[in-house]
Amino acid sequence: xxxxxxxxxxxxxxxxxxxxxxxxxxxxxxxxxxxxxxxxxxxxxxxxxxxxxxxxxxxxxxxxxxxxxxxxxxxxxxxxxxxxxxxxxxxxxxxxxxxxxxxxxxxxxxxxxxxxxxxxxxxxxxxxxxxxxxxxxxxxxxxxxxxxxxxxxxxxxxxxxxxxxxxxxxxxxxxxxxxxxxxxxxxxxxxxxxxxxxxxxxxxxxxxxxxxxxxxxxxxxxxxxxxxxxxxxx
Amino acid sequence: xxxxxxxxxxxxxxxxxxxxxxxxxxxxxxxxxxxxxxxxxxxxxxxxxxxxxxxxxxxxxxxxxxxxxxxxxxxxxxxxxxxxxxxxxxxxxxxxxxxxxxxxxxxxxxxxx
Numbered sequence: 001x002x003x004x005x006x007x008x009x010x011x012x013x014x015x016x017x018x019x020x021x022x023x024x025x026x027x028x029x030x031x032x033x034x035x036x037x038x039x040x041x042x043x044x045x046x047x048x049x050x051x052x053x054x055x056x057x058x059x060x061x062x063x064x065x066x067x068x069x070x071x072x073x074x075x076x077x078x079x080x081x082x083x084x085x086x087x088x089x090x091x092x093x094x095x096x097x098x099x100x101x102x103x104x105x106x107x108x109x110x111x112x113x114x115x116x117x118x119x120x121x122x123x124x125x126x127x128x129x130x131x132x133x134x135x136x137x138x139x140x141x142x143x144x145x146x147x148x149x150x151x152x153x154x155x156x157x158x159x160x161x162x163x164x165x166x167x168x169x170x171x172x173x174x175x176x177x178x179x180x181x182x183x184x185x186x187x188x189x190x191x192x193x194x195x196x197x198x199x200x201x202x203x204x205x206x207x208x209x210x211x212x213x214x215x216x217x218x219x220x221x222x223x224x225x226x227x228x229x230x231x232x233x234x
Numbered sequence: 235x236x237x238x239x240x241x242x243x244x245x246x247x248x249x250x251x252x253x254x255x256x257x258x259x260x261x262x263x264x265x266x267x268x269x270x271x272x273x274x275x276x277x278x279x280x281x282x283x284x285x286x287x288x289x290x291x292x293x294x295x296x297x298x299x300x301x302x303x304x305x306x307x308x309x310x311x312x313x314x315x316x317x318x319x320x321x322x323x324x325x326x327x328x329x330x331x332x333x334x335x336x337x338x339x340x341x342x343x344x345x346x347x
Contacts, residue, residue: 057342058342059338059341059342060338060341061334061338062334062337062341065334065335069331069334072335073335076335076336077339077342080339177328177331
């Protein structure tokens with residue numbers, strides 16, 4: 001089974017090498033051979049160069065596209081190279097590589113078309129749940145998705161996910177550029193594909209800075225809700 | 235409707251017509267986008283040349299002063315053009331994203347060899 005780890009990265013020179021190395025270590029430990037493709041989303045720093053210097057497969061987007069456009073490039077690559085499973089894994093070091101096996105298991109077992117690594121479905125102490133406001137926002141989005149698709153997804157903004165070949169093809173052709181995480185979930189559910197959540201822990205950012213501000217969050221919320229309702233009513 | 239206003243609208247319509255034909259001749263805008271402008275210009279000509287029929291319409295829509303309806307007509311035309319532009323831009327954005335992705339994928343493929 002051919003499995004690809006898609007790692008989108010924008011200005012992640014401080015994290016990218018560790019992220020990739022963690023996947024390589026995982027390969028060694030579990031005797032797997034997952035391929036890696038870093039999507040360098042037009043970074044202004046040395047992200048692309050670091051990858052090249054360390055012989056890490058990388059696609060340098062010639063312009064910055066944002067997370068949606070970057071990830072879709074990864075799915076196109078997965079489709080072109082005939083991968084069976086694609087895993088989305090952030091380049092900023094927030095995702096924990098040890099959960100990859102949990103995330104792809106339902107796909108291998110044919111129990112789900114896409115899995116989402118979720119921080120919220122199983123309470124585990126001492127981990128990164130993110131701030132109260134962010135959680136509130138995620139809950140609201142979760143509620144709207146439930147209204148539209150009748151399926152409860154708890155961690156709607158998680159970028160740690162895996163999908164099978166069929167979904168790779170769908171995403172390669174049509175992937176939401178705006179608010180990709182919640183919207184792609186809605187799209188799949190609306191087309192009667194199964195989406196399952198898998199409990200994972202996430203770490204806080206190791207280095208670099210998150211770009212989220214309160215105003216941006218409110219703006220994000222309004223847009224996401226609107227987008228879910230519109231995509232959902234298609 | 236005062237004669238001054240009618241002349242003013244007529245001049246604006248003529249001016250727009252000259253500009254649109256000019257850029258069209260130079261190939262700066264495609265024919266299909268120019269149609270939108272020709273329709274807008276036609277409406278302006280109608281406003282200026284047959285104001286009596288328009289008085290009737292103004293009455294129906296409840297405009298008390300004719301000049302208000304002219305402003306209203308301008309506003310609707312502008313809104314319509316804005317929506318069209320948003321659609322055109324979104325369409326182009328989609329195409330640009332596709333181009334960036336495909337070129338980047340191709341470059342990666344070539345570097346492999």
